[in-house]
Amino acid sequence: MSDFETKAPGVHLLEVPAAGPIAGAGTSTAALIGTVAGAVAEEDLGKAKLVTNWTAYVDKFGALDEALSLPHAVRGFFENGGTMAYIVPVADMSGLDGALRALTRTLDVSIVCLPGQTEFENQQKVITHCEGMGDRFAVLDGARNDKDPSDTGPLLTQGGHLLTDRGFGALYWPWISVKNPKPPPAEPKLVQVAPSGHIAGVMARSDNLRGVHKAPANEVVRGALDLEYHLNDAEQSVLNNANINALRAFPGGPPLVWGARALASKTEWRYVNVRRLVAYISDSLLQGLRWAVFEPNNTALWKALERTVTEFLTRVWQAGALFGRSAEEAFYVKIDEELNPAPVRELGQVFIEIGLAPTRPAEHVVIQLGLWSGGGRTGEA
Template identity: 40%
Template sequence: MANYSSPGVYVEQVPSGSAPIAGVGTSTAGFVGAFAQTLTVPNPIYDSSITDTNDPRHSQTITETIPTAPGEVKLITNFSEFKAAFKGFLDESSHRPLAHAVNGFFLNGGTRCYVAYVVPPASPALPDITGVLERFESIDEIAIVASPGLAISAARTALKDHCEKMGTRVAILETEEFGNVADALTALDPDGVNNALPSFSDSTALYFPWIEVFDPASKTNKFVPPSGHIAGIYARVDAQRGVHKAPANEPIRGALGVRHALSKSQQEGLNPQGVNAIRSVNGAIKVWGARTLGGDENGEFKYLNVRRLFNFVRGSIDQGMQWAVFEPNNPDLWAKITRNTAAFLTTVWAAGGLFGDKPEQAFYVKCDAETNPPAQRDLGQVVTEIGIAIVRPAEFVIFRLGQTAGS
C-alpha cells in the first residue's frame, strides 16, 4: 500500500483483473523443399547462332546458386522476397515445386510463410526434412506445413509426426504425379498393397490431383502439386470467413486445369478415405473436399475445419493464459480463468464458429473447487474443464423434391 504523507487527491492505476485471450494466427505456413544449392538450368538467352564462347548467349545452360544456405529458415511476406532469397522460377524440376507453391500461396490469399530447403543426398537415399521441421517448432505462428515436391513416404510421415507433436498445426500432404486415374485410385486405396500414405491422421489433409499452372521459366503450362495454393486458400478463408469455415468450394487462383478430371463416382471412393478432390466445377478449378486424411476413421475430427478450429482454440488459450502460471491457486484465480476463457469463447461463438443460439448452448467453462480438489492443488495444478459445440460443414446438401396435386 502506498504511503501518503501530504493531504491531496491521489490517482492510482490498478490492475483490472482481466487478461483478455487474443486469438492466435491460423494462416502462416511453413514450406520445405529439396534441391541443391547450385543448380544447372537452361540459359534463357541462349542463341545457337553465337559461336563466341565468351558471349553469355553461347552456352545452353547456366549455373544458378541459391543465396540462402540449406536448412536456413526465411520469413517470406511476398514473392519478391522469395526470389531474392531462393531465386524465382527456375526451369529446374526439383526447384520448381517450391517456387510454384510459394507463389500459389500468395496468389490465393496467404500473407506470411517461412521457407527453407534441404539438399537431397545421393540416390537412393531420401531427403531428410526433420532438421527444418525442428527449426519450425520454435516459430509459434506457423499453423500449416507442407513439403512441395516431396511426394515420398518419409516426408509425409515427418510432416504428420511434426503436426501431431505440436498439436496446433496441420500438414498438407502431396501425392505423386500419377500417369492416369486408374493408377492413382489404386495407389490411394488405403487397403491397397501399394499405398504409401499414412492410414489416417486428423492432423493432415491430402489433395488430388495435381493442378496445371503457367510456368514463367519455361513459358509453358506445367502440372505442379497443389499444396502451396491450398495453404493460400486456408489463409483466404480464415481472413474472409474464419477458421471455422471449411476451406472448400473455393476456386484455386492460378490453376488453369487439373492433371486428371475426376468424376463424381470416382470421388465417392476417395471422399470417405479423406482424399480431397480438386475438380473443375462450372468452369472453375475448385477444392471439392474438406476432410482430414482417413476421413470417417477420424471420428469427430474427420473434417479439416473442426481440427483447425480446435487447434485455434487450444493455441489461443495456451498463449493467452500464461499469466496464470505461479498465481495463487484459489477461488479468485479460478474466477479469473473462467471469466477470461468464457469471454474468448463468446467471441468464437459470435463469429459463427460454435453451434448454439446462445453462448451457454455453445460452450461451458468449469474451473472451481470440484475440478481443483486439495489433492490437485497440492500437485501445483489448476484444472479447467472446457466443452465446445463445433459447427460441422454442410458437406451433403440435400433437397427433397415432390409433386403436389394441382387445384
C-alpha cells in the first residue's frame, strides 16, 4: 500500500535519494611485495594481507632480518606516517606475476613497492600494473653499487629503461642507513636498506597533512640515520635531468626526499604529484559516479553529472590542487550532444570531458641577485 493511500488529499513532500557529493578516494594505502622472515604457507604466497602497524606485521610475518629488504621497508613505511599496508609475500621474484594479479583485486591500493628489487624487468612489471589499474603509483629503488656508490651508470641505465609516456612510477636513490637490528660485536651498527618503503610512508604522511597535490619532497625520511652516498649539486643535476629522485642530507640536517620527478617521457606527467593527483581524481570520479549507471540517458542525467563533477572539482581547486584564480580557470566539465550524439546514446554510453590545470611544484626557486649602489630605485619618486 502506498503511503499516499493513508493520507488526506493535498500536496505532499516526498524525499528521494539523490546524487550526493563525490567523496575523495584514498591515496595512501601501500602494497609491498617481497620475502618475509617468517614461514608462510604455500597457499598464502602471493596473497595480499592487510596490516595497520609494525606490531601487526611482526605478528604475521616475523621480525626484521638484515638480509631481507621487505621488513625494513614495512617498518619504514609505518615510521614515516603510513597507516595501512598490504603485504604480499613471495618466495622469490618468480612469484611477482601472481602477486600483481592478486593486487588487481585489492582495489584500495594506491602505492606499490618492490623493496630492494632493482632489476628493471621486474620494476617494469610493477609500472605496467600501476598503469593498467590507473589508480596507483609505483615507488621504486635505484640500482645500488655497493663497491663504488659514486658510480651512477647502472642507475641512469635503469632509469632510462623505466621511462614511459604516462609516468606511473618514480625512482629514488641512494639507499639509506638505518640501525642494524642485530649487529655482531665487530660489525657496524648501521645497515644499508632500500628507501622505497620509507618513501611510501613519506607520501602517505604528505597526503594526510597537505594533500595528494603536494609534491612529496623536502620531507624528512624518518628512521634514516644517514645515506649510503652523499650527492653534490652537480651529481644531483644529472639524476634530476634523468627523472631520478635524490635523497639528500644537507649540513646539520636529516636525510630528506629532494626530488619529485616521475618516470615520464612526456612533460605533462613529469611530476609525481601531478600523476598521483590525476589518478586520485579519476578514481574518485569512477567511484562517485556509479549512481548514474542504468539511469535514463538524457539531458537531465547530463546536468546531474555536470553538477556533481563540478562540485567535486571545485573542492579540489579550493584545496589548492588546481591552478587558477577561479574555478573556471582551474578546470572545465563538458557533457553535451557534441560528445554524446545519437549513435553514442544508442550504445548506452555517456561521455564526459574534463580539463584540469594542476599545480606543479616550484622545483627551482630563482633568486635574481645584483649589486645596488643605494638610494632610490629607478622610477621611484
